[in-house]
Amino acid sequence: MGEFELIRKFFQREQAENPAPGVIQGIGDDCAILALPTAQHLAISVDTLVEGVHFPVGADPELLAERALRTNLSDLAASGASPLWFTLALTLPTVEEDWLRLFSRGLFAAANEYGCVLVGGDTTKGPLTVTVQIMGSVEPHLALRRDGASAGDFVLVTNTIGDGAAALAAIQERIALTDEHRAWLQEKFYRPVPRLKESALLRGIASAALDISDGLLADLGHICHASDVGAVIDVASLPFSAAMQSLNDIEQARAWALGGGDDYELCFTVSPDAMPDLALLIARGELQATIVGELVPGAGVVCELDGELYRPAQQGYQHFS
């Protein structure tokens, strides 16, 4: 199968069935030509997943594709942007139709769920690598950034954290769980929910935001660095899922929440002035979020437990470190 036939067979068909707003010219020309909604800014992010580094050899192609797109959508959520389009650069060692069929199914399932459209890409021969570039729109001046936080702001996270690391432990059979908890964690790991709904609510309320991919400590550290502030995390306040709580190992749960990564929840900051608006959203059940600390003058992130300095067991994840 040639490159062009491969694209037509697995990546172009569903495009034609769902022509999307703003796609003047999609797959199949030198460039995609796209019309951004009037008076909006473009938000873009790119992520690469390499076999044997970011996912194991032999990983389920359908879940791989879902995960690749969903984690990229999480970057849009972190910026307060709404999904529009994406491109896919796919490097394959060989053309296996079964693999491509599953990969394509996962990709379009996630794309359709979040209303973003494949507009272009490149297929090449080589070691299995998946690079997704996501594009979205964001209202000028309402993008969520990392550098808008101030000392005195509250630090919050959406939903529960540490589940990404717990899921990995469950998949690798390092922990014992009920079937229900195991299934919940695996779903969260393979099909993370980009917090786009929450992100839309936080525009105009959060002073800074990002998504937790490297662990709360490392990611909150990015906000602190960009905003030139320090942070104190109250370890006792970290929100854990029922699956995490069922393990009855609070130290492990804290280590995963602080340093585990792969959570794709939002970490965001809110000034005292904006807290009433946020509290109303939480009280109405429109947003699930927990205060886990506050920003202070200075630099770096420290953890406290019962008023004492707390030393976390695990640092955030970095490639090449």
Next chain:
Amino acid sequence: MGEFELIRKFFQREQAENPAPGVIQGIGDDCAILALPTAQHLAISVDTLVEGVHFPVGADPELLAERALRTNLSDLAASGASPLWFTLALTLPTVEEDWLRLFSRGLFAAANEYGCVLVGGDTTKGPLTVTVQIMGSVEPHLALRRDGASAGDFVLVTNTIGDGAAALAAIQERIALTDEHRAWLQEKFYRPVPRLKESALLRGIASAALDISDGLLADLGHICHASDVGAVIDVASLPFSAAMQSLNDIEQARAWALGGGDDYELCFTVSPDAMPDLALLIARGELQATIVGELVPGAGVVCELDGELYRPAQQGYQHFS
């Protein structure tokens, strides 16, 4: 060196020195936030280069980076778009500072020459792979497409073709050349000139266009397929460089021009009505282009020489074929 330090050291510095129009937020956040010029469409294209497939192991990192960006800019030219921004997804087996310094130098040399700005990316560990996504702006309704051609249109190419394949033969020492011709071909191969100037002149004149990356036969075939027409190439009219002519092997020159690829010249079509406008541009020396054939009712591309059917020696390049 960690991922973040790597980005700061090699990819963020020159960004800060050259803040670009439209870059609301560049490298270092979850998304880049970009403002497209008012009432323009976005043009995007993505290309991956894999070590051992698209470039040899041990290739000069500076030339590799230049080539990666320039070939992507050529896709913008093929669409009649003007460069604005790009992202870089770079997968590296190890962090070698000397390699990164050279790669970064080549990347920013090409970026500065064509006025496009690195706005984001991803660095990962794995087999050496370079994925560039280029973004530009294009006036609505003036994008050059593949599907606008009609039977009766003339087929033209800019400058000379076949040089990409000749350069590869020279680099692999399969042909004998003067030093001057060898240097000219190598420069054209490693630092192809994206035909942005020509492309801007062709907006509103060309009925269809693309850049020649897979060979004239294959690429003109894309225009024919998209526009539902056939084409006849007059082999005697193919324009060759002085370096190609110096080889005194007309059959080899034709084979390279028709099937060699890597030329990054524009192939475009012009209706008889628009030919006077184009001829004026050529006569004024603003554009160098040659009529190499015409479009006919039907499908597919055939070659003629002295009124007889001509069978080219080499087909276009396709991955996975």
